[in-house]
Amino acid sequence: MKAERDGPEALIRACGQCLGRSWLLGRLAGHLDVARSRLGELLALDDDQLIGAVAGRDRATVERERSAFAPDAARAAAGRARLGLVCRCDHAYPRGLLDLAAPPAVLHFSGPVAPFLDACGRDPVAIVGTREPTAYGMDVAVALGRQLAAAGVTVISGMARGIDAAAHRGALERADQGDGAAEPCTPATIAVLPGGAEVPYPRAHRRLHAQLMRTATVLSELPPGTPVRRWMFPARNRLVAAIALMTVVVEAGDRSGSLVTARVAAALGRAVAAVPGRVTTAQAAGPLELIAGGATLVRDGRDIVDRLFGVGARTLAADARPALTEAQAALLRELESGRETPAAIARAGPADAALVELAALELAGWVRRGLGGRYSVIP
Amino acid sequence: MPSRNRRHRARSVVGVLARVATFAIDGVDPRRVLVEVDIRQGLPAFTIVGLGDAAVRESRERIRAAILNSGYAFPQQRITANLAPASLRKAGPGFDAALALAILAASSQIGADALARVAVFGELSLGGEIRDSPGVLAVAEGARRAGIRRLIVPVERAREAALVDGLEVAGVGGLKAAVAAVLADEPPPLPGDQARVRAVPQPDLADVRGHEVPLLALQIAAAGGHNLLLEGPPGTGKTMLARRLPSILPALTRAQALEVTRIHSVAGIHREGLIETRPFRAPHHSISAAGLVGGGSPLRPGEATLAHRGVLFLDELSEFQRSTLDALRQPLEDGRVSIVRGQRALVFPTRFVLVAATNPCPCGYAGVGELCRCAEPDIRRHQRRMSGPLLDRMDLLVSVQRPLDEELRGPATIDSPRARERVSVARARQWARLRGTSATCNGELDARLARIHIRLDERAEVAIARAYAAGALSARGRHRVLRVARTIADLAGRDRTSESDVLLALSLRQRAAGEGTLAA
Numbered sequence: 001m002k003a004e005r006d007g008p009e010a011l012i013r014a015c016g017q018c019l020g021r022s023w024l025l026g027r028l029a030g031h032l033d034v035a036r037s038r039l040g041e042l043l044a045l046d047d048d049q050l051i052g053a054v055a056g057r058d059r060a061t062v063e064r065e066r067s068a069f070a071p072d073a074a075r076a077a078a079g080r081a082r083l084g085l086v087c088r089c090d091h092a093y094p095r096g097l098l099d100l101a102a103p104p105a106v107l108h109f110s111g112p113v114a115p116f117l118d119a120c121g122r123d124p125v126a127i128v129g130t131r132e133p134t135a136y137g138m139d140v141a142v143a144l145g146r147q148l149a150a151a152g153v154t155v156i157s158g159m160a161r162g163i164d165a166a167a168h169r170g171a172l173e174r175a176d177q178g179d180g181a182a183e184p185c186t187p188a189t190i191a192v193l194p195g196g197a198e199v200p201y202p203r204a205h206r207r208l209h210a211q212l213m214r215t216a217t218v219l220s221e222l223p224p225g226t227p228v229r230r231w232m233f234p235a236r237n238r239l240v241a242a243i244a245l246m247t248v249v250v251e252a253g254d255r256s257g258s259l260v261t262a263r264v265a266a267a268l269g270r271a272v273a274a275v276p277g278r279v280t281t282a283q284a285a286g287p288l289e290l291i292a293g294g295a296t297l298v299r300d301g302r303d304i305v306d307r308l309f310g311v312g313a314r315t316l317a318a319d320a321r322p323a324l325t326e327a328q329a330a331l332l333r334e335l336e337s338g339r340e341t342p343a344a345i346a347r348a349g350p351a352d353a354a355l356v357e358l359a360a361l362e363l364a365g366w367v368r369r370g371l372g373g374r375y376s377v378i379p
Numbered sequence: 380m381p382s383r384n385r386r387h388r389a390r391s392v393v394g395v396l397a398r399v400a401t402f403a404i405d406g407v408d409p410r411r412v413l414v415e416v417d418i419r420q421g422l423p424a425f426t427i428v429g430l431g432d433a434a435v436r437e438s439r440e441r442i443r444a445a446i447l448n449s450g451y452a453f454p455q456q457r458i459t460a461n462l463a464p465a466s467l468r469k470a471g472p473g474f475d476a477a478l479a480l481a482i483l484a485a486s487s488q489i490g491a492d493a494l495a496r497v498a499v500f501g502e503l504s505l506g507g508e509i510r511d512s513p514g515v516l517a518v519a520e521g522a523r524r525a526g527i528r529r530l531i532v533p534v535e536r537a538r539e540a541a542l543v544d545g546l547e548v549a550g551v552g553g554l555k556a557a558v559a560a561v562l563a564d565e566p567p568p569l570p571g572d573q574a575r576v577r578a579v580p581q582p583d584l585a586d587v588r589g590h591e592v593p594l595l596a597l598q599i600a601a602a603g604g605h606n607l608l609l610e611g612p613p614g615t616g617k618t619m620l621a622r623r624l625p626s627i628l629p630a631l632t633r634a635q636a637l638e639v640t641r642i643h644s645v646a647g648i649h650r651e652g653l654i655e656t657r658p659f660r661a662p663h664h665s666i667s668a669a670g671l672v673g674g675g676s677p678l679r680p681g682e683a684t685l686a687h688r689g690v691l692f693l694d695e696l697s698e699f700q701r702s703t704l705d706a707l708r709q710p711l712e713d714g715r716v717s718i719v720r721g722q723r724a725l726v727f728p729t730r731f732v733l734v735a736a737t738n739p740c741p742c743g744y745a746g747v748g749e750l751c752r753c754a755e756p757d758i759r760r761h762q763r764r765m766s767g768p769l770l771d772r773m774d775l776l777v778s779v780q781r782p783l784d785e786e787l788r789g790p791a792t793i794d795s796p797r798a799r800e801r802v803s804v805a806r807a808r809q810w811a812r813l814r815g816t817s818a819t820c821n822g823e824l825d826a827r828l829a830r831i832h833i834r835l836d837e838r839a840e841v842a843i844a845r846a847y848a849a850g851a852l853s854a855r856g857r858h859r860v861l862r863v864a865r866t867i868a869d870l871a872g873r874d875r876t877s878e879s880d881v882l883l884a885l886s887l888r889q890r891a892a893g894e895g896t897l898a899a
Contacts, residue, residue: 355882355886355887363885371758371778372778
């Protein structure tokens, strides 16, 4: 067993009672799903009450299985899935989570324990948003992830499709470059999954998941192998909001789960911020509503670190992209002022010169091509 | 009167073995067929052997009526006709005239020797007229190759057959005229150049306003023989642009024109004369795989072959059956398609420039302000439908947008003759460079030839390496970008492919939605 060779106490720091609680949540996953409208109160119940509240006819079976539960078997299972454990009785358990009414009993996470706890203490910021973003939202999420990681801030999100994944990718981009600003083993980003941490969810993100397992951290409150149920999404969102110092909503429709995250964050007294969008875009409705309600307006990573640490307290690393020539800078200004197609840029002249410049900018990571051959500037 | 003749002659028939040459169309190629007729004493019967299809079996009735109605006698004896070689399947009514002449010779109504130096091709009507049948040009080419002096064909097709040099062509309207043409020393004069169908004026690039990027892509496609995908909302001019591609392709050489005419003649879609304009074929998206690449029984060339040396245009690419599009892969890759039937493989030529058009999303308006009504997953699904093998074989992917108002009011950018001039110069450069290889233009360069013939300067190397490392290109995509870059350099008259050539090729190739970006 690998865990023993590394010294079990380095990886597995969870007491039997907390492991039992975590097991119970996994065991009652189906029952909790039925009763998910009352999720908040249910999670605050103790084990016996919880069984009484949701188990129904299965109560006797669950009680029997519970008395047979062996914490060491749970520890071994976590070891096999290469997950580290920290329970809420441990002094190193992330402080932020204790603000929750029902802090998760055990955190299951990939990678070594010290850097993980370090990352939680390293002023994490949550970047969340819709699963169906616009290209603009994706660009902003990637850029924020990259800028925050470069400023030594841990990016936390849920690895969902759309904004979440883009934020992780932006943060990983930074980690890949091996920049001196961040220590090599510090995870630049933490993904909080709804189900077991070792199972990629959604499946389409298996490669991102593998990369996060390898170079960053994947986290879950449920034991390995727990399949995803609907109640786990709001439950996961509360962890994201509680670990982070600030929650930034990039794009969210009226009913997006990321607004749940923002509400939890506000209720916990954390900062809430949002990226403005066009008033006619459905995905901008959520952030604009938050800003109207007093959330911090975020244009780039600088707005976030200024709000968290005070203006000028931290420097953002300089843009790593190749410097622009005069002509290229002029071209970017054209794009920003609404001339988005090569034909519009060339103004009825031959389009090939404009196309050559645009391709150069695209290669350098300054612009991207969207539907309809329209170019947009990458923040 | 004919009835008296018949009674009189029928008794005097003497059985001789008669032979005459004709041709079967095998795919788009002529195959020599020898018609042999043997007449014996016995109960009156008429059998045709030699793997004929239903049309050949029915030709017995046509021949009998045609011979009688032309004033000849039909032998009341045992007639056996053989179409040699017996192993070749023979389809269609084109053997009628040859069979009828052979029967007349076998029954000594005309001299059997006279048939030795002619070939005959055509369908008979009951009244004895010789009717038009498709594939005359192919037959004429076969006749010349077989060393036959005189070819007798339906009169409507005489000028078509006469396109082949070194052959006496006799156009005849009926069986009697055919007999006369067999016996005469000189073939009848060719019919006059009847009101030559004036070439329909080809659509010209001068009609196009705006569309700077697609125009550039069209010229590059024409200059290098590159396949092109036009993506854009309905009504922006994708079809209009595609229709103008033939007008800027270099003119057909005489050999190519003959080849194209032969194919169209075999398919029965050819009106008359030599086809001198590049074909443009635009099959509907409901077409089957067999309709696209050839098939059916008898085997017919598909749209891909009809577009040979021209343009195959697939509008609404996403509406085509997946399996139909998959069938296009071999023709695109090899410039020909082989169809295996029984123990034989038939080869159809398919060297065309593929132009495909598609909407960027199900409603068609993605990327046009707020007009698009599609949900993001629908757009993604639509894009995915189109990705894959066929898209990977497109060299140029450009989006077509509604022209700006000022462009619509402005002058045209370029007209077809000027564009064709540029294209021809670029083609000549490629042709000189690729002499002695299997390729004739950059679009036909395989990986090995590309390594030899595409020389990049240093900065161009860096640019393509960066694009490849960024993950936006597959290995095949990289190869395609380099070929297009080479064509751009050819259009500019440069021997070395420069950085700007590669950058331009990159911007004319990348997929609009998502591919290679971080939006997974």
